[in-house]
Amino acid sequence: MRGTPTAQAKALLTKSGILQLGTSKGVAKEWAKNQLREQGQPVTSASISANTGIYGLRTTQQYASVWKQLAVYARENFGLKDIERLAGVHVVSYLDYKAEIGLGRDALNKEMAAINKMEQALNKWAVLHGRNHQYDLKQAVETFREDVARDIPRNDMIRAYPNPSELVSAVPLGTAESLAVRILAESGCRIGEGTHIAASQLRGMATDEHTGKSVGRFSYIGKGGKLNSGNLSPETYSSLEKHIREHGMFESSQEAVRNTIRTAAEATGQEYAGHGAHGLRWNFATARMEELQEHGMSRDEALAQVSREMSHNRAEITEHYLRR
Template identity: 35%
Template sequence: MRGSVYYQSAELTKAIFCEGATKLERIDPTHPHFQMVSSYQTMESYRNIWNNFFNYLKEHWHMKDMEEISSEHIVAYMDYKLEYYPSKQYLEKISAALGKLEIALIYYTKAKYGQGKNYNFSIRQSRLNSARNFDLVADNYHNRAYADPLLLINALQENPWHYIAARIEYEGGARVEGCALIKKEQLLGYKEDPITKEQKGVILTKEKGGKVGEILITENTYQRLESCIALYDVFKLKRSEYYQSIKKACQTLNIQSEGTHGLRWNFAKRRMFEYAQAGYSYEQSLQGVSREMKHNRAYITKHYLS
C-alpha cells in the first residue's frame, strides 16, 4: 500500500467499518460483518491511534507501506508509549486499536489479493497484561533492567554493529532510535563527564519528540563507533535484526528478554548511583538523569528505579 499515513489509515478504515452492522453480525464468524466496527466514534478513536502508530513507524522505522507491519513493530510501539506512564485506559485503547488494525489489514489484503495476509498482533495483549495499572508502580512494578547487562552485551560481539549499539544504550541511556542511525557530524569528540570526572566520547542524538541532546559513552565504545563511521560513512542498524540479536542472546544465556529498552533501565539505575557518589541529592539526581534520558519531568526516572 502506498500513500500518506492518513490515506493508508483511511483505506484500512474502509476495510473494517460498516455502519449499521449489528452486534450479532459482528460476533458471528460466518457473517460478512464479523469483527467489523459499526460506531463512527469508535472508528475515529481507532484511526487516531493508527495515525499516531503509522507516523511513529514512518519516523523511526522509515516504513512507508503499512502492509509490512509485524508483531515486532507492535512491541516497539507499545514499549515506546509505556515509557511515559500512560493511563491503564489509554493503554487498553491502544491495544484494542492495534487489535482492530490486525483485522483491518487481513480484510484489506484479502480484498486486494484474494487472500488475506497472515497478521498476528496478539503480543499486544501480553504487553498490556504486564503493564496493567502501570501508572501505579507500587501496585504492579516490573523491573526491566538486566541483572548482568555486560554479560548480555558481550554475547552480541558476533555482530560488531549490534554490540556497539547495545553499549551506546547501556552507557549513554540512548533510545534505540538514538543509535540506529549516527552520522559523522554527530560525533562531537571527547569531554569530561561532569559527574564521574572520566573522559567520555560525545554523540549528539535526536530522539523521541524531536529532543536533541548529547549522550556520553566510554572512550572505547566511541572509538569503535568512530571506526565504523570512518569505514562506512554512517552507523546504521536494521532494527528488526538488532531486536532479534538481543532476543537470541537472551535465549542463549537463558535469561528473560527485556528487549533493547532494558539496557536503558540499566543506565538509569547506574547513573543514579553515580550522581549519588558525586554528592548530589536524590531529587537532584532524578532531575539530572531525567535530563540525560531526554525526559521533561524528573519523576519519570522513578519509573526505572525499584
Template identity: 30%
Template structure:
C-alpha cells in the same frame, strides 16, 4: 506519496472511509468495501494516531512518505509509547489504528500501482500482547533492568548490535537514538563532570524531537567513529537487533526486556554515579531525567523502583 503528514493521512482516509456501507459489505472479503471504516468518530480517532505516527517517522527516521513505512517502524513506535506506561486501552487504540493504516496503505497501493506493495504491521499486535503479558502498561509494573548487561552484549551475534547495545547501556539512548547515526552527530571528547572521566559525546534526536548529548566510554566512542569512517552511517534493522537480544537472553536463561532494558540499566547506574559524586537522591533523579531527555525527576524514579 507527497505532501504534509496531514495531507497524506487525508488521502489514506479517503481510501478507507466509506460512509453508509452496510456491515455485510465491511466484513465479507468478496465486497470492495471489505475492512473499511464507516464511523466518523472512529475514523477521526484513527487519523489522529496516523498523524502522530507520521510526525514520529519524520522526526526520528527522516521518513516523510507513508508508503515507506515498514513493520520495523511500527515496532519502534510501540516501543517508545510503552516507555511511559500507557493504559492498556491506549495501546489497544494504537494497535487498531495502525492495523487500519496497514489496510489503507494496501488499498492505496493497489489503486496506484499495477502490482501493489504489500504492507504487514503484525508487529503492532505482538507488541501489544507482550505489553499485556509483561505488564508494561498502567495497570501493572515491571522492572526491566538487565542485571547482566555485559554478558548479554557479549553473546550478541552481530558486532553492530553489540555497538548499539553499548551506546544504549552507556548513554541511555532510546532505540530510535541508535537506529540511524551520522558522522555529524559526533561531538568530540570532554570530561564528564559526574565521573571526572573522559567521555565521547554523541548527539541524538529522540522522542518528541528532543535533541541532547549522551556520554559514551572512549572505547565505544572510538568504535563508533571507526564504523562511521568505513560505512558512512550507522543504521539498524530494529527487528534483527531485537531478535539478537532475545536470542542472547535465551542462551543466558535471562528474561528478555528488549532493547529498552539497556536504557533502564543505564538509568540505575547513572543515578548511582550521581550519588557517588555527592548529589542527593532527588538531585540525582533530576539530573538523570534531563540526560534521558525527560523533564520530571519522577520519570527517572520509575526506572529505579
C-alpha cells in the same frame, strides 16, 4: 478547539455525539450490523465498533482519561494545543512512551481501544463543525501494535535486565549490531536513536562534568524533536568513529540488534521477552542514578540529571525506571 487538554477531551466526549449513555449497546450493535450488511460491508467486531458509540459509565471514564493523557502528552512533547490537530505521529509517540514506562500489553490494548474510539469522535466532531477532514489514528495504533506491542508482556513489569553487564559481555564484537548494543547500554538512548548515527553527530571526547571520567559524546534528536547527547566509553566511541570513517555513517538493523540481545540474554540465563532492547535503557537509568549519587549528588539532583539525559520531560517518568 480551545481550552485545556482536560476541557478539550471532555468537549470531544460530550459534544461529538459519541456518548450514548442510557442507550442499549446491544440494540446499537444490531443496528450497526444491519447497516453494514445493507451497505455490503464486512460485519466484523472492528467495523461494528466503528459504527457504535460509548454506552457504559466505566468505559466513558476510561476513555476520557486516555484522551486527556494523550492531549496532555501531545501538548508537552509536540506543542500541540488543539486536539483537532492530532495525527498518527502523536499517537505512536504516546503509545511508545506508555510502553517505555512499563505498561503491560493488557493495559496498552485498553489505551489503543480508547484511541480508536477517539478517532471516531474526532471524525464526528469534524462533520458537526463542517470540516472536510478524516482522521486516521487507527493506522498509527496498528503500526504500534505490529512493531512494539507484540513483544510486551501481558501485565505491567519491571523491564530492566537482572545482569546487564553479563548480557553485554556475551555480545560478540565486530558487527554493527554488537556496537549498537553497547551504544544503547552505555548512553541510555532509544533503539531508533542508537542504530543510526552520522559523522555530523559525533561530538568528540570530553570529561563528564558530574563524575570526572573521560567519555565520547554523540548528539541525536529525541522524541518531540529535542536535541540530546549520549555518553559512551572511550572504547565504544573509538569503535563508532572507526565504523563511520570506514562506512560513511553508522547504521544497524533494529531487528538484528533485537536478535543479538535476545541471543545474549538466553546465553546468560536472562529473559528477553518483556525486556527487549528497551530493557537496557531501564538498566541505564538505575546505574546512572547510582553513579551520580556516589559522586555527591542528592537523589533529587541525580533524578533531574538522569531525566535530562533520557529526554524525559518530567522526573516522575524517570521514576518508573527506578522500580525494583
